[in-house]
Amino acid sequence: MTTQIYFYTGTGNSLWSAKKLSENLGNVELLPLPVVAGKPANPQADTVGLVFPVHIWGLPRLVVNFVNCLKSDSSKYYFALAVNAGQVAATLIQLKKLLLSRSLNLDAGFSIDMPSNYIPWGGAISEKKQQTKFKTAAEKISRIAEDIKKQKKVAPEKGPLWQNILFSFLYRKSFPHIHKMDKSFWTDEKCNTCRICEKICPTHNIVITDGKPAWQHRCDQCFACLQWCPEEAIQYGKSTKNKKRYRHPDISLRDMMAGMADA
Ligand SMILES: Cc1cc2nc3c(=O)[nH]c(=O)nc-3n(C[C@H](O)[C@H](O)[C@H](O)COP(=O)(O)O)c2cc1C
The missing domain is CATH 3.30.70.20 (Alpha-Beta Plaits)
Incomplete structure (x- = not known):
């Protein structure tokens, strides 16, 4: 199995998650998600991961742009870690649909709960609370690594129905702005x-x-x-x-x- 993980991060949570996953998997090429829209992306590995933060209950534009540049190749196993602060909502469903539009499949989609970096809604939580989140996330990531090693199909994790409907609506409204x-x-x-x-x-x-x-x-x-x-x-x-x-x-x-x- 050859694995490439593309990551995007604002404050390090997604990078840390990608690094932890790489340590668990071994032999991973960790790559920054290309930021230039329109640049064709053709991952060489047979297992490809995307690790990114959830923004406004959905995919950040950089992730959307990257997926829109992916070459269709049904032989690859795709997985994703949507790194969030407790409200993954329908982000991974959005990613699954977007990948499908490129004739690619999201074979496994996981939510990782980490401290929030959305400072307008509140500053950093206490170090003790941060450490509790890191410990839980690290344990989950080691379980995720086992699923990925087995190339297991895992349905995208999602929030409660009301969140997915309401927050996806808010995401669509705010995305263009x-x-x-x-x-x-x-x-x-x-x-x-x-x-x-x-x-x-x-x-x-x-x-x-x-x-x-x-x-x-x-x-x-x-x-x-x-x-x-x-x-x-x-x-x-x-x-x-x-x-x-x-x-x-x-x-x-x-x-x-x-x-x-x-x-
Ligand atoms: C603009 C913005 C919007 C966010 N929206 C959400 C959200 O909808 N749900 C959520 O759980 N966390 C949200 N967050 C928090 C981040 O997803 C979370 O802190 C993540 O772990 C940050 O990862 P990073 O350090 O890799 O950027 C948001 C953060 C920002 C900056």
């Missing part, structure tokens, strides 16, 4: 133009203009810029000024930079 929701980002007086936000952004959405970051409206709302800013100088609207930032404690800035490079 996400790229320009970066209008709410701004920098306060602590910004020292270190350019980390510019380098870490997976959509290359930030340029430094007059010594300050300027967002270019091709945002994917991963919050990497805000969460990784060492000065905590990046804010979103009025609600983030005194909120605790979140980054996975085992993922370094260096790991992130490697992960943000175009594959």
